Amino acid sequence: MAKSGKNWSEEELKAAVDAYLEMLQLESSGRPYSKAEINKRLRDNVLSNRSKGSIEYRMQNISATLHELCLPWIQGYKPASNVGSRIKDQIKEMLSRKGAVDKQIYLPTAEYEELDNKVQALRSGLKVALLNGEPRGITTPEKVTSSTTSHKRDPLVKAWVLETANGFCEACGSSAPFATSGGIPFLEVHHMNLLADGGPDTIANTVAICPNCHRRLHHARDKEEFKNHHDRAGLNEA
Numbered sequence: 270m271a272k273s274g275k276n277w278s279e280e281e282l283k284a285a286v287d288a289y290l291e292m293l294q295l296e297s298s299g300r301p302y303s304k305a306e307i308n309k310r311l312r313d314n315v316l317s318n319r320s321k322g323s324i325e326y327r328m329q330n331i332s333a334t335l336h337e338l339c340l341p342w343i344q345g346y347k348p349a350s351n352v353g354s355r356i357k358d359q360i361k362e363m364l365s366r367k368g369a370v371d372k373q374i375y376l377p378t379a380e381y382e383e384l385d386n387k388v389q390a391l392r393s394g395l396k397v398a399l400l401n402g403e404p405r406g407i408t409t410p411e412k413v414t415s416s417t418t419s420h421k422r423d424p425l426v427k428a429w430v431l432e433t434a435n436g437f438c439e440a441c442g443s444s445a446p447f448a449t450s451g452g453i454p455f456l457e458v459h460h461m462n463l464l465a466d467g468g469p470d471t472i473a474n475t476v477a478i479c480p481n482c483h484r485r486l487h488h489a490r491d492k493e494e495f496k497n498h499h500d501r502a503g504l505n506e507a
């Protein structure tokens with residue numbers, strides 16, 4: 270069977286993205302499906318010029334795009350990211366048109382309340398995504414000046430750090446002192462190298478800690494010593 274070696278058309282790519290999202294939905298709701306059957310269905314229709322393998326590879330490209338955005342992807346399609354940027358942009362565009370990618374929620378913000386709303390939305394809706402990869406964060410958080418100076422922070426970094434702490438202070442190991450009205454264990458996120466001192470807003474520079482340890486890191490006489498014991502590098506070694 271002669272298969273086309275030509276670039277994928279918009280229509281072909283869209284058929285692959287639609288089928289991928291269909292499978293992702295089935296998978297995330299725990300319903301069974303057959304990748305082989307769906308692949309066959311695609312070849313019987315829009316993708317009649319493509320081989321089974323090339324469709325599989327496209328699915329892996331879609332996984333790579335979702336993985337890059339820290340969104341859930343189908344575990345059976347290992348991300349294959351060596352794909353042209355034109356195709357990747359097309360895939361992103363299609364995913365966002367289908368509502369699978371909400372860019373707005375990932376935009377950094379200096380507004381505390383807005384940051385927190387985004388963090389909450391990320392934590393409640395994208396639990397799986399948070400564990401699919403470590404957010405890259407912002408190396409030099411943009412400075413925003415109003416009456417007070419603050420920094421635009423990455424909601425995904427704050428959400429990831431709180432989520433992975435899993436309700437336990439990363440400094441003293443105690444469980445969060447109380448739950449919020451939403452039932453979430455209350456922890457605070459601290460930048461080991463302060464943003465005000467030019468520290469990055471990344472997971473490597475942040476810890477989720479109880480209010481007690483947080484105040485201690487800021488105000489205690491032994492704060493330098495305490496800090497050296499509890500930065501993330503130290504925690505990972507322990």
Ligand SMILES: [Zn+2]
Binds near residue numbers: 439443481483
């Ligand atoms: Zn603590």
Ligand SMILES: [Zn+2]
Binds near residue numbers: 458459460483487
């Ligand atoms: Zn702090």
